[in-house]
Amino acid sequence: MKRCSIMLAAGAIVASGLGVASADTIVVKPEDQKVYREYVHKNPLASIKLPGVDLKVGTRLDDKVELREVPKEKYRYTVIEGRTVLVDPETHEVVQILDAE
Helix, strand or coil, X not given: CHHHHHHHHHHHHHHHCCCCCCCCCCCCCHHHHHHHHHHHXXXXXXXXXXXXXXXXXXXXXXXXXXXXXXXXXXXXXXXXXXXXXXXXXXXXXXXEEECCC
């Protein structure tokens, strides 16, 4: 009976669309992505190349990579091989890749 209750609760969470993310997963909300996209569009940055770097969420960038601030926002941005990436300024980890739409 207890197992059935746990399964029902898990099913309810999934059905509600809440889902469960691990502590390491960082999601930038779509409305926040829009703020970043608009700022980056108005303040373009030259693209850099980082040979040998597998560019994906969680990749830690070298501290020498220049990160630009977006006023009143948590994350910084840079452009790598034509892709705008949001980076946590404390850890230098990529948190979101904003591909051109």
